[in-house]
Amino acid sequence: MIQEDARPFAGSDHLVTVRDSRLEPLTIIIYGATGDLTWRKLIPALYELYSLDSLPKPCRIVGTGRSELGDEQWRDRLRRGMEDGGNHDLSRWEAFSAALSYVQVHPDAPKQFDNLAATVRRLNGDGGNGANLLHYLALPPSMYEPVADAIVRCGLATEDRDGVGWSRLVVEKPFGRDLASAQRLNQKLLAGFAEHQIFRIDHYLAKETVQNVLAFRLANTIFEPLWNRNHIDHVRIVAAETLGVEERAGYYEEAGVLRDMLQNHMMQLLAVTAIEPPARWESERVRDERAKLFRSLQPLPTDVDVFDFITLGQYAEGVIDGRPVPAYRDEPGVAPDSLTPTYARIKVFIDNWRWQGVPFYLTSGKRLDRKVSEAVIQFKEVPNSMFRGLAGDSMTANSLTLGFQPDEVIKVDFLTKAPGPRLRLRPASLSFDYSAENAESRIDAYAKVLLDCMTGDHMLFWRQDGMEESWRFLDPILSRCETCDERRDNLHFYPAGSAGPQRASEMMPPRRT
Numbered sequence: 001m002i003q004e005d006a007r008p009f010a011g012s013d014h015l016v017t018v019r020d021s022r023l024e025p026l027t028i029i030i031y032g033a034t035g036d037l038t039w040r041k042l043i044p045a046l047y048e049l050y051s052l053d054s055l056p057k058p059c060r061i062v063g064t065g066r067s068e069l070g071d072e073q074w075r076d077r078l079r080r081g082m083e084d085g086g087n088h089d090l091s092r093w094e095a096f097s098a099a100l101s102y103v104q105v106h107p108d109a110p111k112q113f114d115n116l117a118a119t120v121r122r123l124n125g126d127g128g129n130g131a132n133l134l135h136y137l138a139l140p141p142s143m144y145e146p147v148a149d150a151i152v153r154c155g156l157a158t159e160d161r162d163g164v165g166w167s168r169l170v171v172e173k174p175f176g177r178d179l180a181s182a183q184r185l186n187q188k189l190l191a192g193f194a195e196h197q198i199f200r201i202d203h204y205l206a207k208e209t210v211q212n213v214l215a216f217r218l219a220n221t222i223f224e225p226l227w228n229r230n231h232i233d234h235v236r237i238v239a240a241e242t243l244g245v246e247e248r249a250g251y252y253e254e255a256g257v258l259r260d261m262l263q264n265h266m267m268q269l270l271a272v273t274a275i276e277p278p279a280r281w282e283s284e285r286v287r288d289e290r291a292k293l294f295r296s297l298q299p300l301p302t303d304v305d306v307f308d309f310i311t312l313g314q315y316a317e318g319v320i321d322g323r324p325v326p327a328y329r330d331e332p333g334v335a336p337d338s339l340t341p342t343y344a345r346i347k348v349f350i351d352n353w354r355w356q357g358v359p360f361y362l363t364s365g366k367r368l369d370r371k372v373s374e375a376v377i378q379f380k381e382v383p384n385s386m387f388r389g390l391a392g393d394s395m396t397a398n399s400l401t402l403g404f405q406p407d408e409v410i411k412v413d414f415l416t417k418a419p420g421p422r423l424r425l426r427p428a429s430l431s432f433d434y435s436a437e438n439a440e441s442r443i444d445a446y447a448k449v450l451l452d453c454m455t456g457d458h459m460l461f462w463r464q465d466g467m468e469e470s471w472r473f474l475d476p477i478l479s480r481c482e483t484c485d486e487r488r489d490n491l492h493f494y495p496a497g498s499a500g501p502q503r504a505s506e507m508m509p510p511r512r513t
């Protein structure tokens with residue numbers, strides 16, 4: 001086990017710390033405040049920040065929705081959600097919840113938006129001038145455009161010219177369902193908000209272990225020289241879950257794994273693993289590099305040959321944790337002949353000097369045998385080994401595992417001599433357990449993204465060009481996979497609780513540790 005030195009980074013102001021002086025008085029307006037995201041993620045994250053004394057003072061939180069609710073009813077719901085939802089110390093809830101109020105707003109009723117604007121101005125005292133506003137769209141994606149539009153029309157998107165008051169818009173995923181809809185959504189949002197006002201969320205990027213990849217790669221000299229086609233054979237990036245579609249069949253039937261995971265989270269994991277080092281640690285420079293990487297993705301074939309690069313699967317019935325679970329097609333809300341993929345493995349190449357010819361295998365699936373999210377860098381074998389005669393097949397190449405969850409590890413696998421009089425090789429590893437250290441200074445991914453929105457740091461958010469480049473890569477694949485005659489034959493069923501379709505394992509070199 002490697003011990004981590006407890007001293008913090010010098011000059012690490014990008015590692016947004018709680019108690020940040022950039023936290024200015026603020027009103028947060030949540031649209032869709034009666035929904036799942038609000039009680040499960042947003043309010044617990046805001047409460048966590050409050051408990052860490054890391055919300056601005058004052059910070060008002062206004063929930064909106066079509067439902068007719070009073071402040072107390074909304075607070076009670078949220079408190080029940082917190083009680084059901086985990087291990088929260090609610091001793092400061094009363095004080096926190098005093099900042100929560102609810103306003104009924106129907107997206108089709110402009111008058112109600114005017115009421116909302118009046119309420120926000122009243123809450124901000126001086127007629128609302130100079131107030132900072134954070135608008136969070138916790139709504140079904142079809143409502144992003146009309147609600148953003150209504151925010152603009154009622155005057156809540158305006159920023160003061162002297163820079164005293166700002167207005168920011170947070171947009172959840174999914175951002176579009178193909179390139180055209182993502183571009184249209186961008187156009188609509190940019191008609192009322194400037195790019196610097198828009199925060200397109202991908203909370204995966206805010207996970208400590210994902211952020212740590214760049215620190216690990218670029219704050220050390222020993223890895224970067226190896227981080228290229230000369231030394232790396234291939235890279236495997238996996239986000240696997242044991243859960244099925246749960247309550248989200250309606251959404252998932254439309255999205256499938258390619259939209260739900262590949263276009264966003266997997267692309268971001270690819271980016272942290274593969275981007276070029278930016279010249280400086282600044283949001284726009286890092287986002288430039290991400291966009292450049294997505295632009296460098298080699299397009300996949302648009303004919304039937306695309307299936308040489310992609311395996312799609314759907315879970316059949318099986319057993320998870322000793323419990324029988326139904327097939328995807330038997331889940332409530334799923335069509336009995338659904339062709340929606342719940343599993344994808346895709347082989348991508350990056351057309352630049354660093355990565356030419358190195359395959360990246362991106363894999364994501366539901367109802368798999370384990371919950372794991374990791375990137376494995378598989379190094380090449382030694383060019384000529386004097387040990388090969390002795391070690392035979394047990395001669396394995398080095399690999400480096402960057403574990404995001406549940407194991408938050410960095411692990412290097414290598415070979416050593418086994419103790420004893422004869423020369424034999426055996427695998428060994430060095431590992432660093434990120435989770436064992438600094439538990440008290442970590443915050444939840446949603447708390448981190450909210451904090452960054454409050455301080456105006458775009459580093460962990462999608463920019464328009466990166467978002468569109470990512471869709472541009474995926475769009476032809478989606479069209480082919482969703483419309484071609486061969487789609488039935490190319491959907492591979494796998495038992496729930498297995499490692500995925502057999503064909504997917506044939507696509508990728510086996511893992512040898």
Ligand code: NDP
Pocket residue numbers: 031032033034035036037038040041064065066067107137138139140141143172173174
């Ligand atoms: P919900 O489906 O629970 O909807 C949120 C709220 O939006 C509802 O409570 C409802 O409030 C309002 N709403 C629903 N339909 C309409 C409509 N047609 N017109 C106007 N308002 C409507 O969504 P979630 O809370 O689960 O998710 C919100 C967003 O966050 C989505 O874009 C989702 O993709 C994204 N997201 C969610 C995650 C989660 O864990 N839930 C995780 C990652 C992303 P009311 O009836 O009171 O108006």
